Amino acid sequence: AQSVTQLDSHVSVSEGTPVLLRCNYSSSYSPSLFWYVQHPNKGLQLLLKYTSAATLVKGINGFEAEFKKSETSFHLTKPSAHMSDAAEYFCVVSDRSGGSNYKLTFGKGTLLTVNP
Amino acid sequence: DSGVTQTPKHLITATGQRVTLRCSPRSGDLSVYWYQQSLDQGLQFLIQYYNGEERAKGNILERFSAQQFPDLHSELNLSSLELGDSALYFCASSVRDVNTEAFFGQGTRLTVV
Numbered sequence: 316a317q318s319v320t321q322l323d324s325h326v327s328v329s330e331g332t333p334v335l336l337r338c339n340y341s342s343s344y345s346p347s348l349f350w351y352v353q354h355p356n357k358g359l360q361l362l363l364k365y366t367s368a369a370t371l372v373k374g375i376n377g378f379e380a381e382f383k384k385s386e387t388s389f390h391l392t393k394p395s396a397h398m399s400d401a402a403e404y405f406c407v408v409s410d411r412s413g414g415s416n417y418k419l420t421f422g423k424g425t426l427l428t429v430n431p
Numbered sequence: 432d433s434g435v436t437q438t439p440k441h442l443i444t445a446t447g448q449r450v451t452l453r454c455s456p457r458s459g460d461l462s463v464y465w466y467q468q469s470l471d472q473g474l475q476f477l478i479q480y481y482n483g484e485e486r487a488k489g490n491i492l493e494r495f496s497a498q499q500f501p502d503l504h505s506e507l508n509l510s511s512l513e514l515g516d517s518a519l520y521f522c523a524s525s526v527r528d529v530n531t532e533a534f535f536g537q538g539t540r541l542t543v544v
Contacts, residue, residue, distance in 0.1 A: 349532060351535070357537060358433060358435075358521065358535040358536055358537040358538050359521065359523075359535040360433070360535070361532045361533075361534070364532050405474065418476065418487060418489075419464070419476065419533060420476075421473060421474040423473050424473065424474075
């Protein structure tokens with residue numbers, strides 16, 4: 316069965332400093348991986364996706380993530396945090412898990428706080 | 432704007448009642464997914480429809496049901512509501528299945544009092 320572990324429930328950074336949100340996954344098959352962001356009282360917005368092409372994936376708003384199969388990780392990074400980055404971030408894995416249908420499994424989320 | 436439309440945005444109802452949540456997927460998307468987000472459970476997959484047929488079931492209670500209509504919009508019916516059903520309900524759509532990305536609506540916040 317597939318699973319996602321977001322290693323930090325809350326990350327706090329200062330504006331202008333780097334952001335690192337950590338995600339480890341477990342999957343029996345070749346998964347696709349996604350990061351979604353949820354701003355307060357908003358829906359989920361796709362930040363970036365990995366679907367077996369380049370292992371370093373660039374997304375919107377300066378975010379990127381690197382797929383490391385040997386470490387089963389898909390950490391999200393950004394060189395310089397902005398106040399508008401404050402939100403909850405979800406790491407998501409998608410695979411067939413032995414069935415014929417793909418299934419999305421969400422991590423518990425990491426709340427990012429950006430301090431002025 | 433993701434292109435996925437959910438109505439209503441907010442819903443307050445009493446225990447024991449029944450409500451219907453509506454979702455219009457992005458134009459061209461055949462798959463619709465329903466998720467429940469609560470503080471204690473996080474984001475839980477409920478059910479998926481593909482081109483009008485049920486494709487996959489997750490942690491959906493028997494009191495809940497869904498359907499996808501010929502025009503591809505979907506409805507999630509919640510009956511015999513309990514306080515614990517209070518949550519944010521999201522609909523998402525994708526072209527086929529979720530190996531590509533899913534696009535989420537803004538959600539319907541259900542409060543059961």
